[in-house]
Amino acid sequence: MSSERIATVQLGTGGPEVGVQGLGCMGMSFAYGPTDGDEARATLERALELGVTLYDTADVYGAGENEKFIAPFVAKHRDELVLATKFSLTVDPADPTKRIIRNDRAYLRQCIEDSLRRLEVDVIDLYYMHRRDVNVPIEETVGAMAELVAEGKVKHLGLSEVTASELRAAHTVHPIAAVQSEWSLFSRDIEQSVIPAAVELGVGLVPYSPLGRGFLTGSFVDARKELGDNDFRRQQPRFTGDNAAANAALLDPVRELAQARGATLGQIALAWVQQRAQVHGIAGVVPIPGTRKRVRVEENAAATHLVLTDSELALLEPIAARVAGDRYADMSFTSAGRA
Numbered sequence: 001m002s003s004e005r006i007a008t009v010q011l012g013t014g015g016p017e018v019g020v021q022g023l024g025c026m027g028m029s030f031a032y033g034p035t036d037g038d039e040a041r042a043t044l045e046r047a048l049e050l051g052v053t054l055y056d057t058a059d060v061y062g063a064g065e066n067e068k069f070i071a072p073f074v075a076k077h078r079d080e081l082v083l084a085t086k087f088s089l090t091v092d093p094a095d096p097t098k099r100i101i102r103n104d105r106a107y108l109r110q111c112i113e114d115s116l117r118r119l120e121v122d123v124i125d126l127y128y129m130h131r132r133d134v135n136v137p138i139e140e141t142v143g144a145m146a147e148l149v150a151e152g153k154v155k156h157l158g159l160s161e162v163t164a165s166e167l168r169a170a171h172t173v174h175p176i177a178a179v180q181s182e183w184s185l186f187s188r189d190i191e192q193s194v195i196p197a198a199v200e201l202g203v204g205l206v207p208y209s210p211l212g213r214g215f216l217t218g219s220f221v222d223a224r225k226e227l228g229d230n231d232f233r234r235q236q237p238r239f240t241g242d243n244a245a246a247n248a249a250l251l252d253p254v255r256e257l258a259q260a261r262g263a264t265l266g267q268i269a270l271a272w273v274q275q276r277a278q279v280h281g282i283a284g285v286v287p288i289p290g291t292r293k294r295v296r297v298e299e300n301a302a303a304t305h306l307v308l309t310d311s312e313l314a315l316l317e318p319i320a321a322r323v324a325g326d327r328y329a330d331m332s333f334t335s336a337g338r339a
């Protein structure tokens with residue numbers, strides 16, 4: 001594998017040109033325990049040097065803190081990167097396990113102004129609806145998002161965790177540049193109907209948690225035993241107790257392949273996403289592994305040069321169907337929960 005700069009791709013018809021791998025910034029302020037700020041800032045810089053140009057955040061990550069955290073980096077490199085953030089999801093301050101979702105225009109108008117202010121920018125390159133509020137027709141939400149494009153506050157629109165029919169309905173109102181959904185060796189729900197719809201409509205795909213929130217790298221097994229009190233993964237059914245033990249055993253073929261190819265488990269997982277995207281014929285796929293460490297962003301970027309053979313892909317094929325436990329404790333907030 002080479003350590004040269006990563007290739008670029010267009011994210012959806014009419015979407016932005018970006019490096020074939022982006023960077024998930026969430027963990028720098030939210031969900032995965034304490035962060036070394038200096039190392040995280042150095043990671044943002046190192047990613048850019050490697051050709052990683054899509055930076056992913058959301059207003060909910062640390063209640064605005066993640067947007068503020070990356071703002072100085074964004075200011076320094078405004079023309080070199082594509083900035084993506086999201087609205088619609090908040091965590092109830094009284095009970096952080098409770099989520100509130102709003103897709104209405106009034107809330108959107110408030111969120112965009114808050115994100116622009118925290119990010120210290122005039123325009124957001126890719127603005128996603130983070131989660132679907134089924135009480136608001138998606139056409140109405142996307143219509144309100146399209147107003148932001150007309151006003152020059154947003155360049156491209158994206159949707160996260162939508163079903164195929166929601167994507168189709170949205171796309172009739174305004175072109176959608178990207179769908180962001182979980183996609184990995186462990187999470188393949190979207191291959192049923194979301195990916196075929198994205199291919200048909202020319203919508204790009206931004207797989208989130210392509211490393212299975214770190215589990216696919218083999219760095220932890222049981223989240224409740226090994227990770228800190230506030231770590232979100234402690235609430236995810238597949239990472240605790242008997243499920244975690246059973247799921248760790250599913251990594252054996254990944255480990256075997258990693259050894260054979262002189263790669264890490266994480267690199268095999270990332271290469272798998274890129275290659276499954278080719279199998280589906282997706283024009284633009286840009287996974288956004290999240291890391292706060294330079295050495296890991298280097299390792300992850302290098303995986304874009306790793307090509308798995310058909311027989312290697314076949315070895316990994318049965319894994320997802322055997323995973324024990326859901327992606328989230330409450331799946332009603334996901335596209336799979338509404339499909």
Ligand SMILES: NC(=O)c1ccc[n+]([C@@H]2O[C@H](COP(=O)([O-])OP(=O)(O)OC[C@H]3O[C@@H](n4cnc5c(N)ncnc54)[C@H](OP(=O)(O)O)[C@@H]3O)[C@@H](O)[C@H]2O)c1
Nearest residue numbers: 024025026056208209210211212213214217289290291292
């Ligand atoms: N749209 C949505 O609903 C949604 C949901 C979740 C996430 N996201 C976005 O997607 C991004 C990525 O997802 P994610 O962060 O949940 O999961 P991920 O990318 O699958 O995994 C991230 C975890 O893996 C660790 N890691 C990264 N590279 C590694 C390596 N090479 N070796 C070992 N461990 C490694 C990270 O730890 P360190 O940070 O310590 O390296 C972190 O704990 C997020 O940052 C966020 O922007 C979106």
